[in-house]
Amino acid sequence: MRQDGRLARMIHVLVHMGLLGGRETSERIAQMLNTNPVVVRRTMASLRQYGIVESEGGRGGGWSLTRPLSEITILDVQRALQGETILDAPLSNDHPSCPVERAANAKLQRAFASAEQTLEREFQQVTLAEIGEIAMTSA
Amino acid sequence: MRQDGRLARMIHVLVHMGLLGGRETSERIAQMLNTNPVVVRRTMASLRQYGIVESEGGRGGGWSLTRPLSEITILDVQRALQGETILDAPLSNDHPSCPVERAANAKLQRAFASAEQTLEREFQQVTLAEIGEIAMTSA
DNA sequence: TAGAGCGTAACACTATTTGTTACGCTATCG
DNA sequence: CGATAGCGTAACAAATAGTGTTACGCTCTA
Ligand code: FES
Ligand code: FES
Numbered sequence: 001m002r003q004d005g006r007l008a009r010m011i012h013v014l015v016h017m018g019l020l021g022g023r024e025t026s027e028r029i030a031q032m033l034n035t036n037p038v039v040v041r042r043t044m045a046s047l048r049q050y051g052i053v054e055s056e057g058g059r060g061g062g063w064s065l066t067r068p069l070s071e072i073t074i075l076d077v078q079r080a081l082q083g084e085t086i087l088d089a090p091l092s093n094d095h096p097s098c099p100v101e102r103a104a105n106a107k108l109q110r111a112f113a114s115a116e117q118t119l120e121r122e123f124q125q126v127t128l129a130e131i132g133e134i135a136m137t138s139a
Numbered sequence: 140m141r142q143d144g145r146l147a148r149m150i151h152v153l154v155h156m157g158l159l160g161g162r163e164t165s166e167r168i169a170q171m172l173n174t175n176p177v178v179v180r181r182t183m184a185s186l187r188q189y190g191i192v193e194s195e196g197g198r199g200g201g202w203s204l205t206r207p208l209s210e211i212t213i214l215d216v217q218r219a220l221q222g223e224t225i226l227d228a229p230l231s232n233d234h235p236s237c238p239v240e241r242a243a244n245a246k247l248q249r250a251f252a253s254a255e256q257t258l259e260r261e262f263q264q265v266t267l268a269e270i271g272e273i274a275m276t277s278a
Numbered sequence: 279t280a281g282a283g284c285g286t287a288a289c290a291c292t293a294t295t296t297g298t299t300a301c302g303c304t305a306t307c308g
Numbered sequence: 309c310g311a312t313a314g315c316g317t318a319a320c321a322a323a324t325a326g327t328g329t330t331a332c333g334c335t336c337t338a
Contacts, residue, residue, distance in 0.1 A: 004229055004325080004326060004327090005229050005230070005231050005326085005327090006229075006326085007229060007247065008229060008230050008231035008240075008243055008244060008247055009231045009233065011243040011247075012231055012233070012234075012237070012239055012240045012243050015239045015242075015243065016239055019239070025282085025283065025284090026283075026284070027282095027283080032233070032234060033231075033233045033234075034233045034234070035233070035327080035328070036327085036328055036329060036330095037283090037284090038285095038286085038328080038329070038330085039326095039327065039328065039329090041283095041284065041285070041286085042285095042286090042327095044284095045284095045285080045286095055283090055284060055285090056283085056284080056335090056336080057282090057283055057284045057285085057334075057335045057336060058281095058282070058283060058284080058334095058335050058336025058337055059280095059281065059282045059283070059335095059336060059337040059338065060282075060283085060336080060337065060338085061282075061283045061284065061335085061336070061337090062282095062283070062284085063284095074246065074247070074250070087226075087254070090143055090144050090145075090146060090147060091144070091147050092144050092147035092148045092151055092172075094148065094151070094171070094172045094173045094174070095151070095171060095172075095173070098151070099273075099274040099275075099277050099278040100151055100154045100155055100158070100270065100271070100274040101147075101151045102274070102277070103154075103270045103271075103273040103274040103277065104147055104150040104151050104154065104270050105147060106273070107213065107265050107269070107270055107273075108146065108147055108150075108213070110261070111213070111258060111261035111262055111265070112258065114257055114258070114261050115226070115254045115255070115257045115258035115261065116254070117257075118253055118254045118256075118257040119250060119251065119253070119254035122249070122250035122253050122254065123250055126246050126250070130246075131239065131242045131243050131246055132239070132242075134238075134242040134245070134246075135237075135238040135239040135241070135242040136238075138238050138241070138242065139238040143294085143295060143296090144295085144296090145295085164313085164314065164315090165314075165315070166313095166314080174296080174297070175296085175297055175298060175299095176314090176315090177297080177298070177299085177316095177317090178295095178296065178297065178298090180315065180316070180317085181296095181316095181317090184315095184316080194314090194315060194316090195304095195305085195314085195315080196303075196304050196305065196313090196314055196315040196316080197303095197304045197305025197306055197312095197313070197314060197315080198304090198305055198306040198307065198312065198313045198314070199305080199306065199307095199313075199314085200304085200305070200306090200313075200314045200315065201313095201314070201315085202315095
């Protein structure tokens with residue numbers, strides 16, 4: 001699974017919202033991310049589906065958190081954006097019947113699974129509240 | 140850093156060469172990988188630069204290993220293909236002066252660095268000779 | 279009822295890997 | 309010496325994924 005910038009961006013947005021407390025529109029979020037409201041909606045939609053944020057249409061609408069930053073981990077955001085798989089072992093599939101290819105793939109898969117576990121543990125340990133605190137004290 | 144299929148493919152090729160003992164041409168390797176000789180040369184060139192294989196031109200030329208499979212680890216192949224960085228944390232750079240973005244990036248970087256260490260350890264533990272043995276016994 | 283705001287489709291742009299063609303250089307064989 | 313096998317490299321096409329943008333529809337509230 002390809003790693004992209006969505007995770008970092010969404011963490012930024014969520015912490016921003018948690019610290020400043022309020023509801024934010026896609027328009028305002030887009031400005032703070034130097035991008036476009038549609039991109040924001042697209043990405044935030046994943047978070048909504050996972051229950052981290054909710055959206056309201058109509059005048060006065062926008063996005064808001066469904067729970068405090070202390071109850072959201074990086075892993076939650078990651079799962080919302082990319083599902084179960086964090087790291088995907090890049091295997092080969094050129095000669096599926098070849099035992100060498102299969103052995104190589106098996107070893108790679110094992111190694112990546114191990115790294116993924118590490119990453120998952122790290123992600124689970126960090127709440128967005130922590131990130132907010134670090135930002136507040138370093139500012 | 141994006142993960143691609145080169146690592147798995149090159150492991151396959153190297154083990155194949157180690158087990159079958161001989162020199163292989165780009166043409167034959169390309170056939171076994173369902174691809175093109177140029178792609179093979181391109182990728183093998185990285186391995187040559189790192190000292191894992193050597194190439195000879197002219198009639199009867201081709202690629203050969205510079206040392207036995209027992210002295211090549213997955214990490215060696217990885218390093219040859221992608222350099223130092225195995226995993227690259229996908230950070231955001233939308234608002235460099237914002238302390239929240241910086242705090243989020245810092246946490247992500249730490250998490251990915253940890254996972255990279257795990258992966259590096261795993262890669263270093265596996266020699267291509269091991270993969271060859273597994274393939275031989277499972278065939 | 280007007281307008282703010284989300285939902286979504288459609289398309290262009292970018293970057294990276296992969297695939298392909300073409301051509302040049304070198305070493306061996308006859 | 310000439311033909312041929314083989315690598316080296318440049319140039320370009322194709323596929324993929326994220327990103328950016330425009331357009332239009334729906335909903336809620338003032
Ligand atoms: S711009 Fe609002 S927290 Fe960074
Ligand atoms: S094709 Fe030769 S080892 Fe798999």
